Amino acid sequence: MTTLSCWVRSGLFAVMLMCAPILAAAAPYAALVMDMRTGEVLYSKNEDTRLHPASLTKMMTLYIAFQAIEHGEISLDSVVTVSANAASKPPSRLGLKTGQKIKLRYLIRGAALKSGNDAASAIGDALGGSEAGFAARMNATAKALGMKNSTFRNANGLTTQGHMSTARDMTLLGRHLFYDFPQYYNLFSRRSADAGIKTVYSTNRRFLDAYEGADGIKTGYTSAAGFNLTASAKRGSKRIIATVFGGTSTAQRNAKMAELMDLGFKRAPDRARVQKPAEPGLIAVAPQSGSVARVAAVKSSPRPLPRPGIATHDADAIQLALQAAQAAPIAPVQTAAAVAESLTPLAEVAEEAVELASTVASNALDSSPRPLRAPNRASSIRVAAVTPAPQPEEESSTIEIAQGEPDESIFDDAVAEGDAPSDGPIFAQSSTVQPETLAMLERTKPSDTMILAALNPPAAAPSQKPRVVARGSSSGGRNWSITLGLHNSEFHAQQALLKTALMESETLGDALRKVAKRTRGYEANFVGLTQDMASLACARLAARDMNCAVVGP
Structure with a gap:
């Protein structure tokens, strides 16, 4: 009976994979084409219709993660403890397990390239304290970005009641990622990357390879949403960004995107003055659960200027404080999933599950944080x-x-490496050395171990040749x-x-x-x-x- 059950499940999974394009055929269609330089809309259809964004949602998750890094709330080398909520997510998955420790940089790669639902949820739980807490932060950020018709319920984009967005809003979000975080943007152009426990491959690599000038940014698929894509391309002095909702297959969606991109390049002027969107400050949202959230209250200036006239002899204390802050791991998220997904994992088969038959073997993962x-x-x-x-x-x-x-x-x-913002320090500087810094100094002072020596001198130890540390x-x-x-x-x-x-x-x-x-x-x-x-x-x-x-x- 057990063997029969396994065969039945395998058969159902195969049927779902084959029927995915058919299920997506009923998904509503929407599109918008924009001149990236100016924000001018060059073409649109159903652009403000609220639809299921699927994994385009992860653009918002990554935007908030980049914000948190730039404002010193967390670092790329911070170690995240995977929550039960994140580990329970259906495919596409990075393969995380409850209690596993992994650096934020690997979660970012897993969410951006492989579109891992577990990786995105782990980021959300770490920054928001819970799924609901991070969703509140997503909605506050969307409002600040001018995304008027978007409401988020989770960090990954799995179909949930009320989790909706529009072609216009996702295009605006993609444009903000391009201009607000240029130091991270070309992550979306990578075909593969090391995600710590395995090598991950971009779900958008087909379009990147096929369309001239394409350099990003994110795909999405669920049966309710269809095949979605926000993409950007540059030819000469022109740069176009566009979003498609409701494609019937990967090939059909990519072909439609190429058609829209061609239209955009045809309509966009050769010369245009770049008008960057206004970058919002860090959004602070009060935690909505008992879990620890790493969102600090934000004052009027989210990026404080360095104090003038810092004495040279204070430089070491400042550097050590920065290092200690960089090395601070994220407190483990202790709550389980707050909301059970209404759909079965088979119903949420991601696009890359169809495209990839295998992935590279997992690499060994160092769970200890390594500070810059x-x-x-x-x-x-x-x-x-x-x-x-x-x-x-x-x-x-x-x-x-x-x-x-x-x-x-x-x-x-x-x-x-990009923890340092281009126009200001990562962390607010303080005139007093923090306890973490003092603890680190106490651990590293050679004199501390010498004080603990016995009163009677010990026998002479065999001489050791000092090691020379060279550049x-x-x-x-x-x-x-x-x-x-x-x-x-x-x-x-x-x-x-x-x-x-x-x-x-x-x-x-x-x-x-x-x-x-x-x-x-x-x-x-x-x-x-x-x-x-x-x-x-x-x-x-x-x-x-x-x-x-x-x-x-």
């Missing part, structure tokens, strides 16, 4: 003290990276560097390095960041490059109108 490295000084090359516990041997060319900095391979992604190897011609110029403070120099590493991860992924104190300021440098790498990196930065100079050995 504190800014280096010119005197960062030093001999490390002999430690009582044996440390794993590492080559001198990589040891500086190994201490407190994410793997450079992570920089292959758009969200590799990147200069062998093989990697003794070139580039400089981004002088900055007013070490903080701003390090911030410029972080921002540049994010934008040019392909050329600077193997470089080491170094801030050198000069007479007139702090010089931001990338070191450990070959001559070709340095020249290419500077050429690409110059194309972005950024200062850059190649420095030889």
Whole structure:
């Protein structure tokens, strides 16, 4: 009987997959085409009709996550404990389990590329404290963005009563993602990415590969919604963004989107003054459950300016405080799912479940948070003290990276490094050292362990050869560097390095960041490059109108 039951279930699953396009045929159709530069609507049909957005919802989830990162509420390396609510979500799934610990950066990739419902819900539970709490934040953010006809009930887009949006609203949301978070936007153009526990593949890769100039952004599918897509493309000086609701299949939807994009490029003027949408501040919503929510009350200025005249001797305390804040993990979400989904998992088969037959084997996941490295000084090359516990041997060319900095391979992604906003510090600075910073200092002071020694001197320990911590190897011609110029403070120099590493991860992924104190300021440098790498990196930065100079050995 058990075997028969398994065969019946397998048969039903196969039927659902084959019938998905038929079920979607009844979904209402809507579309809108917009000039990304100006916000002008170039074509629309049923653009304000409230329909099921499906996984286009995840654009809002990611928008709020990016907001939270930029305002210091959370970091890409914060470790999220997966709630029972998130782990219970039906496909498409990243494959998360209740109680599992995973970094936010991997959840973002899983939600953006694979469209994982469990990944999106884990983000929502971490930032909102519960599904209902995050939905309230989504609705408040939608209102601030001018999305007048959208109401959200969950972070993933699974069909739920009252969870609705429009083609106009989703186009506005996509436009805000493009202009408000350019440092993260090209995540949506990736065909694949490392999500910590597996490699994930973009559900939008077919359209990205087929349409000239396409560079994002998000697909969506449920039987109630049909095949949805918000897409953006650039040709010459023109950039178009469009949304389609209610496609009957992936192929039909992509063909319709290509048709609408062509229409947009035909109607858009060659020259247009860019009118960026107004970026809203961080939206604070009171938690709606007993779970811990990481939304702090927002004052009138969500991005406070740095205090003027910070003394040089305070720099270390500030850097340590930043590092401690970056490393702080998210408190585990302790509530189970607040609302049971009204539809069965089979009814919510996501688009990529049809497209992908297999995925790459899971990678090992480090559950411990790894804080971003504190800014280096010119005197960062030093001999490390002999430690009582044996440390794993590492080559001198990589040891500086190994201490407190994410793997450079992570920089292959758009969200590799981008915790620092472009126009202000991540965290408000304080004149007093926080308890977390003091605790970290107490753990790291060598003198603390020496005080605990016995009164009688112990027997002499066998001498150990101190390990030399060196910067990147200069062998093989990697003794070139580039400089981004002088900055007013070490903080701003390090911030410029972080921002540049994010934008040019392909050329600077193997470089080491170094801030050198000069007479007139702090010089931001990338070191450990070959001559070709340095020249290419500077050429690409110059194309972005950024200062850059190649420095030889």
